[in-house]
Amino acid sequence: MKPFAARFLAVPTGMAGVTLLGAVLLLALGAGWLYPGDPWAMVADPNLPPLSPGYLFGTDMLGRDIAAGVAHGARVSLLIGVIATVIAVLAGTVLGALAGYHGGLTDDLIMRFTEIVQTIPGFLLALLMVAIFGPSLYSIVFAIGVISWPSVARLVRAEFLSMRTRDFVKAARLGGQSDLRIVFRQILPNTLSPIVVAASLMMATAILLESAISFLGLGDRRLISWGFMIGAGRTTLLQTWWLSAIPGAAIFVTVLALNFMGDALNQALNPRRRPTGGHA
Amino acid sequence: MERLLFFARRCLKALLVILCVIAINFALIRAAPGDPATILAGEAGAVDAGFVERIRKDYGLDQPLPVQFVAYLQQLATFNFGTSYRENRPVQEIIFEKLPATLLLTLSAFVFSVVVGVGLGMAAARRAGTWVDATITAASLVFFAMPLFWFGLLAIVLFSVKLGWLPSYGMSTVGADLKGWQAWLDVGHHLLLPAVTLGLFYVAVYTRVTRAAAIEVMDQDFVKTARAKGVPERRIWRHHILRNALLPVITFVSLQAGHILGGSVLVETVFAWPGIGRLAFDALFQRDYNLLLAVFFVSSVMVVLFNLVADLLYSIADPRIELQT
């Protein structure tokens, strides 16, 4: 564990990613203390520019505090990101494992299904689902999860396919271990690293998706979200461009942090291979 | 002969996907809370009882489900999407009117992203570990993290408002009655910002994928053999590494086709580009689910067609596919 953590932090993106994400996390957790009360509340004069006294990011056309919106919006984005990722990773891992381990007909069926889901324009489907079921936290999380699992499934399937023929798996079968046991105790621990990398990148995508859905007006109306703020600021873009710019910057920083972490995780988990042509 | 069989198999797969899309559409309407007829009528049409009744009859909503499904299948197969209450004309007409604009936008963005993305990815792989690689990788991480619509809005502020170089909305200048190549130039002028906005995200994606694929291929034995033969580096990159790295890239690109269409919804909304993405946004706003479903269906068909072409391209590029069947 220790050498891994050291390698992870040695990569510059690792350090940067952890720091940035940590900052966002703190903001999200501390939103209640930093900006108590309802972020929707109108607290000041409308259209104050950023860096006005007391209002770091200014206020919007209805006098709402942008900074409060950003802080509370962090909660929503991270929450949706995490839950949707968990759904997608779980679904993808289960399906990918089944396909990769059993092969044959099971593999064929699951892969056809995965291909179909992956081919369909995902974002449009998500919009459809959220629109038809009504915009809410649940429908958004569900929709994002439903369109995101195929890439995890493909990844896990590839890993399982290669592990399945390894000798130590055969040895486990010869020991009388059940399939379930082999999957969980033998194979899965060896495939965790690519899944973790995929999960971090998936969370980044989930946050981008959620913000796009909210931007288009399909966000949960009870919760303030960065995407919604960008959309709301659009009408007065020319005069008060910061209303859209600042929440967007928040999304950008968070997603960048997650991408950095995913990249660093990847490098830490796959140290540069010893090239062929070495000794002997 | 084998190629024909291969193509036939792919067509069958494509049809299967479209069938699934139709099934999804069908299921969604039925699964939504409320009366399917009202949902299909949309917010505007729901108030007109006569319209709702016509819908009920047209879609056979009183019939048993299997009958409904077959009827729906037939309708969509002929691109019959019903009538728009608001505009009082067939939805099919509306969609096919706006489709070319979306095609123009997405294809331009696509070509831009593939050419630049693959080029940068190969450049990064070739100089892996140097500052060039680090810069390209960092830049791609940055563009990968930017929400499309946010970038679009900022681009408008910068290039249209502050600098005044490019128009900020629409596909052509309103009121200016241009003809011939001047009209085309005008469209191009309007196309630049939206296409680049849409494309930049995918430049980042393709750069990463190409770089990873090229690095993977670089380590393979046959590259060593090529060096041992005395083949110059440039030729190694073009004939050995690129040709093999392109295979996984083609696969990846074809999988991404659906994404670009989703992205076009956002970009068309931001730039008021008159395509079906914009149409989808309007449909959302107006709660016109019928229109939304139609856009979804047409987009899926386009993606499927695109995948077919990509598959064909792949089979030409990789001799193992065609001849191994």
Next chain:
Amino acid sequence: MSTLLEIRNLCVALPAGSERAFAVQDVCIDVPRGQTVGGVGESGAGKSVMAYAVMRLLPRGVLQVTGGDIVLEGQNLLALDAAAMRGLRGSRMGMVFQEPMTALNPVMTVGDQIDEVLLVHGVQDRAVRAQRVLALLADMHLPEPATLRHRYPFQLSGGQRQRILIAMAMALEPHLLIADEPTTALDVTTQAQILKLIKELQLRHGIGVLFITHDFGVVADIADQVVVMRQGLVVERGPASAVLDHPQHPYTRALIDAVPRLRATHTGSTAPRAPVLEIDAVCKSYRTRGSGLFGGRGQTLALDQVSLRIGEGETVGLVGESGSGKTTLGQCVMRLLDIDAGALRFGGQPIHALRGAALKALRPQIQMVFQDPFASLNPRHCVGRIITENVILSGVAPHEAQRRMDEVLRLVGLDPSAARRYPHEFSGGQRQRIGIARALVMQPRLIVADEAVSALDVSVQQQVLELLRDVRQRLGLSMLFITHDLRVASQICDRIAVMHKGRIVETGTVEAIARAPAHPYTRQLFQAMPGQAWEQRNTRLAA
């Protein structure tokens, strides 16, 4: 006879943090014109590094030449600039690598790949190139050159691909040919053909050949001079007859001693024993999948009416090349695969149809030792868990399992404290011992060894074979020993069965078959064994 290649005091440094500072150190080798120099040694000896250094193909940034000269026909290769060096590669010196499967560009036809060598070295005329390609293919004794040139690598066999690689290396008639383990990945019959080809090319063109291998038999057959390397240093060098027949250095002597020889088995009684395993007319075929819905499906017959009997305490060898079906048979015996027809009986009881609890009860009695010591142990589990996991699952109490584990670790020559460590902390030979321990701890009656020593260095191989002989003696085990190497089989098997294309073509004791092979394939197999002249010279074939 002038010297073609002179390597003088070559030093190649390894990156910081490696087990030693140099990949090769102070290596001096001369390759005379028209002669073959065999570079031989175990893994980690640095032989390949040396070969790559001559071609200046060392991976940049990882391995660096830090000293010495490499002189080819009077020209110091290390002093040349990149362009000049590139000009020499392929034209003055050619190299052939180990893995023909991956050494060719999968999306270019083989004809184009040979054509490329000619093109990049200045042969502009397309027609001239085409002629040359056809001539080369014919020289390599490849069938139908005119159609073969338009084939892709995946359509050729391993041996054919290696010929293409040799053709590419020889295309411009270089003066030096470097071959880095070119036959290691090939079947023994294919190997014999390739070696013959290389020899023929050498005689015809008068080239100097630097041939790297770990196989002493091969060296004995083709080398004029021999250089023995160990851990990056040259340990002994000289004319082949001197080094191979009268080795001076203790390491060389130990290595040559460890080379398995065809020996007659000593186990006395040939009295029929109660069979512990009966394989009765077993058939198995694989469906080769086409892709998609209308994909064409072919059938490959992997096992065709195979029958074999293993008696109590007997070791039977299953000898064959790739595609013979020996691995498939092993998997069927282990019940990892189902058979299509025929019967398998263990201790008299049919086992081919067992499922569920009955199958689980059978498992402890038949165990397997695998080929690859690096892939057969779960890298995430500690050794103790690897060994005891299955035992405990089969119902044995944990403290009893612990006791058994300690006992079995001692039996294979490892300290019981190894249980707390992880596989990556052990060497290949030690990991193979752990694999054997894992099989033994279940107290089986039958062990199936699937190429159990093929991936090991020759000295380690000797030790593991010794271990297996010792263990089976002490525990009265029966063994099915699967291998492609006749000599290795003769070291441990009472009887062998030769397999070819899914059928057993001959069975009997090694002695009997060696003296009078009945089936033409068996004859071919025996003839193809490398180093027979050398073996006979040293007359170790014990009576």
